[in-house]
Amino acid sequence: MKAELREALANYLTAIGDDELILAHRDSEWAGHAPILEEDIGFANLALDELGHASIWYRLAAELLDEDPDRHPDALVFTRPASEFRNVQMVELPNGDWAFSMLRQYLFDASEQVRLSALAASKHPELAQAAVKIRTEELYHIRHTSAWVRRLGLGTQQSNRKMQTALDLLYPRALQLFTEETGEAELASAGLVPRPDRLLASWASQVSEELIASELRLPDGNLSTPAGRNAHTSHLEPLVAELQQVARLEAEIAW
Amino acid sequence: MNEADRLKAFEERIRRGEKIEPGDWMPDEYRRQLIRMISQHAHSEVVGMLPEGAWITRAPNLRRKLVLLAKVQDEAGHGQYLYHAAETLGATREEMIEALLSGRAKYSSIFNYPSLSWADMGVIGWFVDGAAILNQTMLARCSYGPYSRANIRISAEESFHMKQGKEQVILMSQGSPLQRSMVQDAANRWWWPTIMMFGPHDHDSPNSPVLIRWGIKTKTNDQLRQDFVNQVAPEVLELGLSLPDPELHFDQASGNWLIGPIDWDEFWRVVKGDGPCNAERMAARRKAHADGEWVREALAGYAERQPAA
């Protein structure tokens, strides 16, 4: 693989790793505060899986950059300034209520369904293998979160209202998962990653079916083009400060 | 069979080492004590998620983040098994939760202490989960079947909780000056509360005799406490850490590590609700419960409207 492609692919993997990491971080905040004990357990499971996935993507990125895969993930997570993270804005937003968090997880899980299915066909064999493995875990995620979206959408007037409020906030943000980043077109042409516009089309049709069945209204009218992944909300700085707080007490020590 | 005969037969079953199962005859007092003990144990697991859950977002590397989240998740799972064991005795989860949140039910006072640094995660794992394992290993032999089985399952899962904590304390104690001072500070704060986890001295425990007679407990508070000190104190000292007890010493004659006097004033203050974090812990649980009400209602509403199978 050409050097530029290697670097572009490493950036792509770091970005999707950042999505998983930041979302897992947000999800983990629910442990001990979920609406029912079974979800303290269940939602934590989603977070554990996402943390595992983040490590997998970061390790693949490390191999492409000739970095040590055992050290690179922690270096990425615990030493980069907030401005260098490449996650989408949707995952860094504060948790809000249960409707918000569950719907966000669903929209993200649905994006993973389409992305992982496409990545399973990547010409980079290690990436294809990782995608197949992760996709198996993600099958349970989408089952869980879509069941919850359906039930919250159809449950009571109150739960439907909360879900609608959450959807109005989240749907435009979710589109950022499919914006084309620098270098992505070349990666797609080389068969290494899928074309984001195709992913968007699959994702949009899948989620709209579920959301409509859950009696939720999709935003009408044209939505503005989302920002690139280097643009963050004001929520990321404090998140990263907390994330790195203990690690930054002292550099290069083992915990 | 009259009550006296039933009681005799019941106590014979216990003496023979038989398990009492849901639906078997049991004295009201046995049922009452078990519901109290089991629900208290369940509440402790659930409240116990809070001091550690607060540090997941600040774990210093990915491995520690995963491990801590998995541990906290397990604690919720243990609460779940325990509530279910109490349910087999006729208590409902709604009632038990209401009792906790209204302040009527107790939970282990250890969780009313704050977790002040990352080093607390190591020390809580080694000390607090280590103490819990001793307790649970004993309760695995409890005469009431569902509680015994719940404790067997919990003990199997809990062993990683203790070891991950011990591993951290070992590494920090041999690490940088900052790490050593952090972990020493944590050990200083958690040692006595852990010692107090085992409850009042035997001669001050009104419930203990009947619990032992009916096989609900098979070891006394002081016995378990001694086991814990013997297990943990020498290893802490081997790491070059100290413990906040000038009277701690090994007694050749008994083969035990002996400790100084326990501050029972502090113990009772914390048990009665006046510890550093009692209010905070309860507020968090009440909020989670109140915030979750619309969710529980929504899903119950959805289920009601589904066509019957």
Add this chain to the structure above:
Amino acid sequence: MKDTQWPIYQVFHQEQPDRPHTNAGAVHAPDAELALQNARDVFVRRPDCVSLWVVPADQIFSLTAEEIERAGLPPTPAGNGDSQRYLVFLKRTQAGSHEHVGAVSASSGPAALGEAVRSFGTEEALVWWVVPEGLVERTDAAEVGSLFGPAKDKPYRDQAFYHTTTLMRQIRGRPRQET
């Protein structure tokens, strides 16, 4: 305000394909699908599960050996009501859990209990459970990978992942550090 923690579902797990399903415990859930998911999250955090069943607890008909001794078996109903299949679970020992042994056909729960005792009568059982087969929600063979696979990838839940014994031994072997 009246709180609901949702109804209770009994959970049965099958650890290996050639072993029967046994009662693992129970979960609270609003409906069968979430009961299955909750069962997976509560009971399959460590490996060794190939199948899960969940059953609403209030739909289980139960009979103890003590009750049979006291009052005999439930009577067989006269005439033929609509018959359906009931799955049968036995608790054989004090310390054991209910285990799936087979099925009977009957026109009601109590009748099914009677049938179960008659059909599996050579079994020493302490407690009999029967439940209409239609009320048992099961995981699919096709789902085994996504439902139960992930638990195998979490070695950090196993105490063997932490080498505290080795670490302590190494430290004991060293000369004492100056602190």
